[in-house]
Amino acid sequence: MNAHLLVLEVVVPLMAAPLCMLLPSKPAARMFSIAVAWITLYLAWSILGALGATEHGVIAYELGGFPPPFGIELRVDWANAYLLLLVSGIAAVVLMFGPGSAGAAVAEGRHAFFYTAVLLALAGLLGITVTGDAFNVFVFLEVSSLASYSLIGLGRGARAPMAAFSYLIMGTIGGTLFLLGVGLLYQMTGTLNMADLTTRLPDVLDTRTIVLALALLIVGVGIKLAVYPLHQWLPNAYSFAPSVVSAFLAATSTKVMYYVLVRIIFTIFGAAFVFETLHADYLLLPLSLIAMFGGSLAAIYQHDLKRLLAYSSVAQVGYMMLGLTLASATGLTAGLVHVFNHALMKGGLFLAVGCITAQVGSSAMGDLRGLGKRMPFTCAALVVGGLALIGVPSTVGFVSKWYLVQAALEQDLLSVAALILLSSLLAVVYVWRVVELCYFSEPDATQVEVTGRPPVREAPLGQLLPTWILIGSTIIFGLTTDLTVGTASKAAAQLMGVGP
């Protein structure tokens, strides 16, 4: 069984999805999908363990028994093993939350379809992460994207389908540009296997076609990753989607796309070509700095908590891109650590918003007034998550910013280090707005009467538990960094070609 871990990681959720659709009842589908997500988490953990036992830190699997580059190869090293653990872990926790507001949008008797779609999105993301074949990335990218478009379209209110449609148009442009880029690479080298591409690309690196291929791949992935200025779909998609879907996508989808970008730049093309020959950092570095500030500034002016978090995601993608652009082992470690940490905090925060919308019926900032007394645990989760976003010591945010600043200082980019710290102050502003509303302002008496809803109570345990698992782990992984930083630094060393 051990030998087939890689393929099982994808096939288990992939085959569970149609099975889940056939389940007759809502609780059965829910329990089944949770179980499947935990199995994938277990498999991801085993893969990480198996990787530690190997000599070079690489596990490969030949699908259909055909040797690469003829058949499709699955190939896992430290970077994707780390991502597998993150994605399956988030899915395992988020699925426990239940469908939230998406439940209302699904027709009676079709509730299993919601879980089917989540499992498909999960399978797609795991498939992207585990594969060693460039075209296969596209196939699983589309599986996960199609599932996420439909999940976003389930959001409450009239605007969710429009947000999903805009995302679909942008996402398909991105996916198709990616496909075109893969096509150009294939045309110049004759292979689709990533490892084979790495060996065959140096012969043709000086052609304009390869430069174009790189540009297409970066733009294609950049759209799905919401790299500034290609992020326009993200705020609407995250704020109109059901909260649980926002939590899942914010914590996994962009993270996997970040991994794909890292794989393209560092494994396929090589950092030397991208950053020393082409000087992509001249473009990417300013863009990531603009994202950090633009995203945070926009977040400050939002009137809706979900939208605030969505804009904060744009800023956080900026931090990750900054780590990548620094093109050093430390920078890459910082980027990868931040991927993990941001997934924990954003997942937890969106779940907390899910608790609030389930009780209050809205995520508008105004409705947060005085919520600290009525929903103490949920608001505490918001505060802890917010502190992690700022980067307060003993939270995960501090760890990633520490490494990021260190990487900037390593290259004598003092100004960049200063900007990182400065942008954290912006996070303080928008987090403080939330804290102030929750704890230091009284609920609007008129508002309560107008809405005429039953008094707001604390969210049920079934929703609080997953929220606090994620929020709690932002503290745990802020204190013990062995798993995150340890694995990320191994992955970074491997990607830079220095390590084992």
Added chain:
Amino acid sequence: MELALDVASWFCLTVGAALCVIGAIGTLRLPDLYTRTHAASITDTLGAGLVLLGCLLQAGTPLVAVKLVMIYAFMLYTGPAAGHALVKAAYARGVLAAGIPEEAQEGERPSESDLPEEP
């Protein structure tokens, strides 16, 4: 023998192609939907039929020949039916024929109340 076959097939192909062009001109130039459909049917049956016959004469194996015959049979069967459905739908929707006064076309078509009302 070879030559005779070639000549015959060339003849069929050329005439078939010419008929297709005539059908196309008719579809563009005729005044209304009904006459245009009529022109298009030339392409459907005669033009395509002759082209297929020309190909049939060039067919090397019986399998190919049988396939070509089946294609033509299918076209003969479905083409007119599709044209019929199209024209009848247009008629029911109130598309007028050219050259006939509008009043003369009233009355015979199903009245609007028979149709499910518009959203």
Added chain:
Amino acid sequence: MSEVLGLWNYWVVIVLMMIGLYIMIARDSLVKKVMGLNIFQVSVIMFYVSMGKVRGGTAPILPEGGAEGVLFSNPLPHVLMLTAIVVGIATTALALALVVRIKEAYGTIEEDEIHALAGGDGMDGRSAVQGEAE
């Protein structure tokens, strides 16, 4: 000159792609956007298929007498593009389903009118709240 003869069809495909892309980003009608999406994807498929063509080659199906001395076009792009076509129709179906939902919610499928109805370009928090509460 040899470039013109050797690369012209890639250029035509690029023009087609750009027409599709233009429809997607410039037109306001959502259905029209999906049509542009179709054209864009078919052009990329055509790009792949043209690079699989070998001059003087034939379709990659082994003839009955054996494949001795027969030159085949490259089958791999064909295989990949079959998958891409399926992805294309799947995306189209989902996009059109969303369009139907949007029409039901707003009564129009013109993007600018939807934004006007939704209040601003979607950057306004108040309208986000209304959307949520509906």
Added chain:
Amino acid sequence: MDFPVEVILFLFLLATALTVALLEDLFAAAMMTGIFSLLSACLFTLMDAVDVAFTEAAVGAGVSTVLFLSTLALTAQREKQHPFTWFPLLLVILTGACLVTGTLDMPHYGDPKAPIHVHVAPEYIAGAERDFGIPNIVTNVLASYRGYDTFGETVVIFTASVGVMLLLGHRRRRPGPAHRPTITPEGAARMRDFAIVRVVSMGVIPLIVLFGLYVQFHGDFGPGGGFQAGVIIGAAVILYGLIFGLSTLQRVVPSPLLETGIALGVLLYGGTGVASLLMGGHYLDYAVFDSDDPKHGRHLGILLVEGGVGIAVTCAMILIFYSFAGRALAREAFDEGGGGQ
């Protein structure tokens, strides 16, 4: 020799694409997109990609046209005129210029010495006869070397139908003023009154299904395979629904049956892989199915996975049609959809 034909077809394609861009009548534009697909299918045939051409014709000119027309019947028939803006045009021209620059170092069209023709592909052509004995190399590569991609492809179509059912699968609880409940039965009744259409379709539909089955099982030898067969059989069933009404069709093929079918199709594909795992091979390694004769085992495996694709795609096509037709507010979906067949 085929050079001028290609040039002419490309010119037609350009004209069609421009027409789609300029037309304000969305029905006409939908038909033009169908024609665009058909022309591309012709070009694919010239470029030796017969399987791709087949699929594009069935999907682009068939299924997606029906989907477009059903959507238009539910939404709007004309596009509004908008003032012209320069920015998108400039962006597109710039992108196009970059792409053209990138093509300059490419191997030329049809060059037999291009990297893609010398590196991996020769093995596929040699292996088709040596290891598989399947004449259609495309079917062979699709189901064996890249069988995992094809599994993903089946899941893509499954995902799309799950998504469409999630979004459109339920009736609106409170229809707005502009909407009426579905009027499918009446709309269909009119088509049913067309005696000629009814009789012809009763003759044609079984033939189409038969042809679909031929495509399914002949895919090893000629162009075709599970996906194309699924689309064709699905189209036949949809045609039946267009003529005899959605409610009649749903009595014949009820929705739950299709939902089970699509799930089983995906499971059959994935299950073939799991079976090969359990028999000691790698995932989707069909050779283990017959330890004495790997060729035979591979045949069996390819038959099974193609069957899975066929079942899943047939059910997916019909389910997607159900979701749209179930929302049909006007009879146009049926009239015009029937004309588009």
